[in-house]
Amino acid sequence: MSVLTNAKADATRIDNGGVMDVTGNATNTIINGGTQNINNHGIATGTNINSGTQNIKSGGKADTTNISTGSRQVVEKDGTATGSNISAGGSLIVYTGGIAHGVNQETGSALVANTGAGTDIEGYNKLSHFTITRRGG
Incomplete structure (x- = not known):
């Protein structure tokens, strides 16, 4: 589709x-x-990933995504995720140059980040607020 x-x-x-x-x-x-x-100029809002994958490509945007057990959200270079909620057993994967803000990481979930130039990740987990930023080349 x-x-x-x-x-x-x-x-x-x-x-x-x-x-x-x-x-x-x-x-x-x-x-x-x-x-x-989610391709260039595409916007996805309020997605629930019960199992499966959401890929945010260059120029694509996702807002308020719920990532459940066995599911994953993948943010590619120049893709943007805002307000991702990662439940136990779910994964958020951010490649070099990807942006993920307002992440809520629950205990038992995974945040996998490639910290090359342009990567910008910010959110909260059980311990505190976190920021992973790599600017420039």
Whole structure:
């Protein structure tokens, strides 16, 4: 399924093997074993990843994503995630040049960061507020 520029999809479910490519707006998507690719100019809001993957590509944005056990959110170079909630058993992976702000990392979850130039991660875990920033080249 493709959500094209200027188009909107609301309350869509992506089951095992399903793929949603977003260049428009996708809201309240439920990922149950599928994959959501947020491409340049694409915006995903209120996504629940019950199992499966959300890939935020260059120029893509995701806001308020819930990452459950066995799920992952991947932020690629020049992709942006805001307000990601990582539950126990879930993973947030940020590649060099990716941005993730307002992360809420629960005990038992994973935050995997490549700290090359342009990476910017900020959020909270059980212990405190954290920031991982690498500017320049």
